[in-house]
Amino acid sequence: MTLQTLECDALVIGAGPSGSATAAVLAEQGHRVILLEREKFPRYKVGESLIPHCWFPLQRLGLVDKLDSSPFVVRKHSVQFVGTDGQLSTPFYFSEHSDHDSSRTWQVVRSEFDQLLRDNAEEKGATILEETAARELIRSDNGVEGVIAVRQRTEELNIRAPVTIDASGRDMFAQVRNEWRVPDPKLKKIAVWTYYRGAQRDPGIDEGATTIAYVPGKGWFWYIPLSNDMVSVGIVADRDYLYRDSRDPDEIFDREVGGQPWVKAHLEPGEKTQKCRVTSDYSYRSRYCAENGLVLTGDAFAFLDPVFSSGVFLALQGGVMAGDAVHEALTAGDVSADRFAQYGDGFCDAIEAMRQLVYAFYDETFDFGAFIQERPDLKADLTDCLIGNVQRDFGELFRAVSERAQIPTPLSYGRPLLAS
Numbered sequence: 001m002t003l004q005t006l007e008c009d010a011l012v013i014g015a016g017p018s019g020s021a022t023a024a025v026l027a028e029q030g031h032r033v034i035l036l037e038r039e040k041f042p043r044y045k046v047g048e049s050l051i052p053h054c055w056f057p058l059q060r061l062g063l064v065d066k067l068d069s070s071p072f073v074v075r076k077h078s079v080q081f082v083g084t085d086g087q088l089s090t091p092f093y094f095s096e097h098s099d100h101d102s103s104r105t106w107q108v109v110r111s112e113f114d115q116l117l118r119d120n121a122e123e124k125g126a127t128i129l130e131e132t133a134a135r136e137l138i139r140s141d142n143g144v145e146g147v148i149a150v151r152q153r154t155e156e157l158n159i160r161a162p163v164t165i166d167a168s169g170r171d172m173f174a175q176v177r178n179e180w181r182v183p184d185p186k187l188k189k190i191a192v193w194t195y196y197r198g199a200q201r202d203p204g205i206d207e208g209a210t211t212i213a214y215v216p217g218k219g220w221f222w223y224i225p226l227s228n229d230m231v232s233v234g235i236v237a238d239r240d241y242l243y244r245d246s247r248d249p250d251e252i253f254d255r256e257v258g259g260q261p262w263v264k265a266h267l268e269p270g271e272k273t274q275k276c277r278v279t280s281d282y283s284y285r286s287r288y289c290a291e292n293g294l295v296l297t298g299d300a301f302a303f304l305d306p307v308f309s310s311g312v313f314l315a316l317q318g319g320v321m322a323g324d325a326v327h328e329a330l331t332a333g334d335v336s337a338d339r340f341a342q343y344g345d346g347f348c349d350a351i352e353a354m355r356q357l358v359y360a361f362y363d364e365t366f367d368f369g370a371f372i373q374e375r376p377d378l379k380a381d382l383t384d385c386l387i388g389n390v391q392r393d394f395g396e397l398f399r400a401v402s403e404r405a406q407i408p409t410p411l412s413y414g415r416p417l418l419a420s
């Protein structure tokens with residue numbers, strides 16, 4: 001294997017939404033950025049439904065107009081919920097809450113969306129090395145000083161940088177190596193999903209709605225209309241529930257579709273285009289968001305159950321925030337862990353707000369519709385949380401929810417690892 005040494009100001013691992021956002025922010029500020037990506041783009045990814053506040057980081061990255069005119073997007077104006085009996089509740093339209101442009105969000109084909117973000121980072125000046133996998137962190141007494149990477153399995157790269165940003169998604173490059181992963185004890189789910197062509201879409205403004213359809217025991221289906229007449233459809237539920245009489249993903253999926261009248265009726269005119277995929281959907285957060293010379297962002301830092309489609313938002317917003325924090329640190333000539341305390345607080349607060357609602361969702365005694373009927377004064381707060389407007393105080397909302405559902409206390413970890 002040949003060996004090459006490279007140098008840069010900031011090294012980013014992973015060209016998903018979080019890594020490409022960080023790389024773009026830093027390259028735009030004139031820093032020399034290398035972005036490593038294990039795969040060759042475009043590559044497949046699940047997670048196609050965006051929430052309204054994705055608009056803000058996308059606007060910061062200069063991508064809103066491009067996204068609007070891209071052929072791979074479908075306009076998403078609403079979310080709708082379907083009971084286990086197949087009954088549809090009134091759709092929730094984001095524009096009823098705010099008439100800002102962000103209220104018309106998007107369903108995206110992730111291979112194309114992630115390509116757009118990756119290309120944007122490159123246009124802003126980042127050097128992108130695809131088919132290049134980070135293998136090991138390079139350390140000194142001062143902290144992390146880069147990574148050893150392997151390109152196309154033939155070339156070993158020794159890449160040096162004052163700061164490395166881990167945006168490797170659920171591979172959790174640094175968490176695994178540092179043994180920092182802490183699973184969320186309650187949010188242990190499995191997802192089984194596939195794609196249909198020609199399945200039913202609701203008419204008019206509801207054509208691009210995300211539908212969440214309940215299955216017994218607080219499992220749920222997602223039904224996400226995509227471009228080219230495709231639909232992404234999957235079920236998330238407890239492992240024991242899904243594996244109760246089969247371990248075959250397609251059998252499990254077909255059995256569950258048979259028990260959900262709305263999903264069954266909508267899929268009937270369509271054709272399944274591929275075999276089902278499976279992943280464990282365990283939520284987790286890293287014990288630390290940073291150490292000297294290393295920052296974690298996106299799913300590489302924390303992953304939350306996808307029921308409220310918060311993942312891409314947290315990845316984009318976290319990626320931009322990490323980029324800003326790293327820029328300040330590089331400008332100050334100090335990339336020690338404590339520089340990233342505010343970044344860690346901001347990310348943890350955002351994910352914590354969503355986490356409270358995810359717990360409420362899985363509490364069998366809690367019903368969001370009934371809650372809003374009892375407390376209509378809190379509808380705006382609840383909506384803010386669900387659309388990603390999370391940089392505000394939700395104290396009153398969570399107090400009221402905690403009287404009706406078991407919601408967790410905020411996790412105490414996720415801040416930088418400070419030298420003792």
Ligand SMILES: Cc1cc2nc3c(=O)[nH]c(=O)nc-3n(C[C@H](O)[C@H](O)[C@H](O)COP(=O)(O)OP(=O)(O)OC[C@H]3O[C@@H](n4cnc5c(N)ncnc54)[C@H](O)[C@@H]3O)c2cc1C
Pocket residue numbers: 013014015016017018019036037038039045046047048049050051132133134135167168169170171173191279281297298299300306309310311312313315
């Ligand atoms: C079943 C399921 C459904 C979901 N549905 C939604 C949804 O509807 N809406 C939503 O917003 N979110 C959803 N999500 C979450 C969403 O997919 C993620 O939160 C989002 O992709 C995170 O972005 P990221 O940039 O942090 O990581 P990723 O998008 O995972 O990108 C990480 C990148 O790092 C690369 N990489 C990994 N290891 C290395 C390495 N060692 N060296 C170099 N490169 C590396 C990978 O190839 C990848 O390209 C869902 C997740 C799951 C599991």
